[in-house]
Amino acid sequence: MKKAILISALLAAATASLAGFAAAQSTLATAPETATVNSIRGVDPETQVTVNPVYHQEEGRKNRNYRAQPPIIPHTIEKYQIDLHANECLACHDWKNAADRRAPTLSMTHYTSRDGVQTDTVAPRRWFCNQCHVPQVDAPALVDNLFKGSEE
Template sequence: MKNLIKIGMLLSVLLPVTSSLAAPGEVATLREKTSIDQQKKPGIIPKVINSDIKQARNYPMQPPVIPHKTRNYEVNLNTNKCMSCHSRQRTEESQAPMVSVTHFMDRDGNFLAEISPRRYFCNQCHVTQLDTKPPVENEFIDMHAIMKQKSQTAQK
């Protein structure tokens, strides 16, 4: 009961704030201006990019995006389709890049003989890309662009 009262108090503080952000009936969502009781006509499902061309990484720690289709590639307890091409033993035949050495490390930094359990579910980090316009604009700026800007202003 005490907690309920606390939540009630919290809501009465928060609600006026949130409702003042968007004008009534004008919630900024991906549904655009579709009202809540209407179903928007779904857009066409974009194609997965299957170009086999590596994409630049946006920062050094970024998991590279997948440049090929992964439909029906199962990753579960019994099988890991990704490793049938990306494991050390299979790369000669598949010509796929080997999973990097970090994928063999446990959380204490020891190297295991096999892929580490924490790197087993590839799609947790690696994703395919869709051939479409992003619904929300991305404001990410590459570190190199920032450094270039800085050195240019420093020269002036």
């Protein structure tokens, strides 16, 4: 008896789903082909919009706002390749290259595996630098920011 009730309930649900799908298909079929899309910006979507850069990259090291904050990148990384096969940040910041390039060396935490083993290569979990580190730019604030660093 319970199986019969369950099967009939499932069939009713499937029938309702198919009916809703058919209604949606018929609505789409009758929609005019010249439907317009309204843009949030109030611009025709077909119009090419040019965007001027509103910021410039700041050079030099920045102070951190709290003790465990990852350092901010003081240079552009716009064309850097950081993927599974390459990481251009290591060309300067890897411990083997940092002295020659006069760049800060990565923290030893970047050379520690998830099991706590120290290695000579960057740990896979620390490979994608821009996962924690971001370039510093002089950009206008999009929203009010009331954040105060731990030293203030």
